[in-house]
Amino acid sequence: MLNVRADTVVCMSGDQHDDEFRRTVGDIRPLKGKRERVAPPRRPLPVEPMRHETEHPTPAEGPALEIGNTAGVDRRTAERLRRGKLNIDGRLDLHSHTQDDAYRALTAFITDSVARGRRCLLIVTGKGAVSEGGGVLRRRVPQWLNLPPCRGHVLAIAQSQQQHGGAGALYVLLKRSRKNGEK
Numbered sequence: 682m683l684n685v686r687a688d689t690v691v692c693m694s695g696d697q698h699d700d701e702f703r704r705t706v707g708d709i710r711p712l713k714g715k716r717e718r719v720a721p722p723r724r725p726l727p728v729e730p731m732r733h734e735t736e737h738p739t740p741a742e743g744p745a746l747e748i749g750n751t752a753g754v755d756r757r758t759a760e761r762l763r764r765g766k767l768n769i770d771g772r773l774d775l776h777s778h779t780q781d782d783a784y785r786a787l788t789a790f791i792t793d794s795v796a797r798g799r800r801c802l803l804i805v806t807g808k809g810a811v812s813e814g815g816g817v818l819r820r821r822v823p824q825w826l827n828l829p830p831c832r833g834h835v836l837a838i839a840q841s842q843q844q845h846g847g848a849g850a851l852y853v854l855l856k857r858s859r860k861n862g863e864k
Contacts, residue, residue: 835856
């Protein structure tokens with residue numbers, strides 16, 4: 682048996698690890714009458730390649746969205762969005778998500794919200810580490826909202842009011858979904 686202190690890390694190759702496991706387990710056998718439970722193999726989830734800041738995104742519909750720029754929104758709606766006075770129809774909290782998970786969650790949330798007829802969304806990114814100039818997700822979410830499939834549905838982005846998360850959250854205003862024949 683290995684005598685290892687709790688704060689010591691032991692690195693072994695795969696073969697060394699297997700040998701050590703066999704020595705430790707020794708001649709242990711399953712109890713009689715008990716079936717060995719084996720978890721079914723897990724299928725890997727399909728992973729979309731992550732776009733990095735150095736890559737050029739696919740051209741999106743319309744001008745690039747910027748936080749606070751409400752061009753294309755009437756003045757009253759823009760002011761209500763900025764002040765946090767619009768009803769929030771959906772919330773997405775991206776705390777503790779990796780970039781890849783956050784990107785997938787965001788695109789799925791936007792797509793689902795459009796299908797459900799939601800108009801105003803709250804996306805919580807967190808503020809991130811001040812020493813690093815803010816969180817990665819805080820910087821990336823507006824970029825992702827400018828990419829398909831999100832850009833075609835998003836009308837404006839604004840920083841949320843303090844009661845909704847302040848600098849750690851964004852309001853996203855979606856375009857109205859048109860019924861058949863409406864313009």
